[in-house]
Amino acid sequence: MIPNSLDSDRFDPLGGHFNQQGWKMADALRVALAGLGTVGGGVIRLLDTNRDLITRRAGRPIEVVAVSARDRTKDRGVDLSRFDWVDDTAALATHEKADVVVELIGGSDGPALTLARNTLAAGRGFVTANKAMLAHHGLELAQKAEGAGVPLKFEAAVAGGIPVIKGLREGAAANVISNVYGILNGTCNFILSKMEAEGRDFAEVLAEAQALGYAEADPSFDIDGVDAAHKLSILAAIAFGTQPAFDDVAISGIRHVLAADIAEAAALGYRVRLVGVGEAGPHGLFQRVHPHLIPLDHPLAHVTGSTNAVVAQGNFVGRLLFQGAGAGDGPTASAVVADLIDIARGEFGPAFAMPAASLVQEKPADAGERRGRAYLRFTVEDKVGVLAEIAAAMRDAGVSIESLIQRGATAGGGVLVAIVTHEGPERAVAQALERLRGSSSVIGQPLLMHILG
């Protein structure tokens, strides 16, 4: 039996674009837009620019009917006089003309969350680019959307314009997915690529990225890995059929990566990328955002600048790669409007690829049980016996060293010792680092990067 995706008692099928004579033009899908920053402006520009094509593809027009933002007077380069201006953003949830609310305000709680809850409660569809809100409240919102029988969609929340939510939710839906990982933060990848290309250190490149508008004035959500972790927790839920579990993501950012680390990695045949990794296994759900060494024969090694890329491994499809622009008004607007087209077509179902009640609450995996290779870098005093101390700590913890390079004095006065380990349990590496924690020879924090693959 071929079903309707929605129960016809709740939704008027006359709005549909099929009828007994085949296809017909139906009523417009009417959109209320909350937030008129660069992405909100991009959505309006996109709907204006590609209007006819979108109508052909969606089977009916998609029309913004109402907008709300903080400042009515700001010039956003688009004509807003066509739309109802709503001062109180929360009122969009029950706007009489709207079928769907698009939320581009941001923030995990506050006005965005209130709007989401109220919109779903009012029986309207909800489209958002808000990864923080989904990471923290995705399960609740999915339950509310299903209870109301309305769409909740968020392609723009992960990897900008790349249709990776759809790729996992639908394209790879036939597969048990064992792992999903990728470059999920364009700011970090821009900074790491630039450090690599120009041999410059983190702080300097960050300052330049901020001046150019590629990094926020307060960049910590990006460079400390929180933004990537929000996205990873959403991808993992869809890939593995688990409840979003942002609190279980182990997070490190790129703040402590030196130009020297990137140079050492390059000498060994690797590039450094901030990678979010999710794995589903017999020991639970593993989620980590961490700078990784990527071998040159892996496609992620060739992802430069602010580009994002996501890899998923399925038991029948093998390895899939999705790559494209991870941010920016155009790509993000493209993803938002793709969601609206799906809704206009009536092609939507449960937000996380299966009913919320069917998502498993999976226990977090113990990272110590994982096996892999690692890069360790110490900055040490230039004195006798330091190398022996590090080597002994490795030996005592059972870490087998594949290569060790010691370079002369750094600008800061210390000496760099970079180690690549053989494959072994991560617990051993953690123990070795613990042993060296009290050492008077080691300056500052050692840097640990995992090697992908």
Added chain:
Amino acid sequence: MIPNSLDSDRFDPLGGHFNQQGWKMADALRVALAGLGTVGGGVIRLLDTNRDLITRRAGRPIEVVAVSARDRTKDRGVDLSRFDWVDDTAALATHEKADVVVELIGGSDGPALTLARNTLAAGRGFVTANKAMLAHHGLELAQKAEGAGVPLKFEAAVAGGIPVIKGLREGAAANVISNVYGILNGTCNFILSKMEAEGRDFAEVLAEAQALGYAEADPSFDIDGVDAAHKLSILAAIAFGTQPAFDDVAISGIRHVLAADIAEAAALGYRVRLVGVGEAGPHGLFQRVHPHLIPLDHPLAHVTGSTNAVVAQGNFVGRLLFQGAGAGDGPTASAVVADLIDIARGEFGPAFAMPAASLVQEKPADAGERRGRAYLRFTVEDKVGVLAEIAAAMRDAGVSIESLIQRGATAGGGVLVAIVTHEGPERAVAQALERLRGSSSVIGQPLLMHILG
């Protein structure tokens, strides 16, 4: 207004997986399977292996109820006794228990086409991996599916397991797509990669690929570019909103690429790949399958072995890349079952992303008007004046030469002359080749490869 995707008078909404209490388990989606080759067997294995997960994701079970193939007695490694065996494949179209027919027979006409027409006429859904049939009859079948209000889906027809039909049809749906191109034939890419890695010539590598089962006994559909052209014509229709126009694809294969060409390309910083290119522009629809030189900084240069990859350029999303396994029973089955999950969810609409009546019949673009750079290789007699003759032909046609390399005698006795042109109109290159056609100094056909980008 949020619609149903189907008119409720025609389809019983009780089959749907939404109801007023939220999600419920609904009736199974019942599948009749035509063709039990490696892919057909893969579909059965996949549905068995991932049964529970697929039920959770699809909202209901997907069950094979009937199968048909030429030889009932052949051991396919899967238990077929559970299914109705139907001797007459055509009878699957009206099998009493089936909601959807999956066609894995192949061939542009004959039994596959009959089955497609009859299935749609009987008001059942149709899923196929048959690119040849879609390239030749896709428009007719899309019209029939829409007329009947039933799904026609074919993710497996292009690029195996990669969800690129979905990526264009839905993921990039908000964009005007200016071009779509990619590596669409795994056999050719396997052969070219192996020629590149091992410095061996085409015939030798092809024979080995055939022995290993990576190439068909009759490989012409693959190596002469016809298979890639089938796929390109389907991608172009979805990307550009045009009617599939296989007859307008200009096709060259890889039969005449020498190891020496690959070596020359490598020396210049390029790799050789068979690329299908589609472009929509003011001058019409351009479609070409041709061996190309790919610069090393382009992701397609790093696609090796039987992997496929597709790039699309949208006016808001920018450049999207989809990459993965382009063939094989597992990946192809993954795509077939993804289509079935979409149908089970009720998430489907017009086959080519918009109603068939809305697809434009676009005139083919004149390739001569295109501008680009090209690689030309001549095998010539080792005698005085040959180089002057070639250079004069280029000059007279207005082709500007960027580099020219002449290498000593080949195994066949001739001398290789490889030329890379500056950017210019393709017409000029064609004219230069035309001028040299009668030359007694040039041995055999010159090889022309376009340079991507």
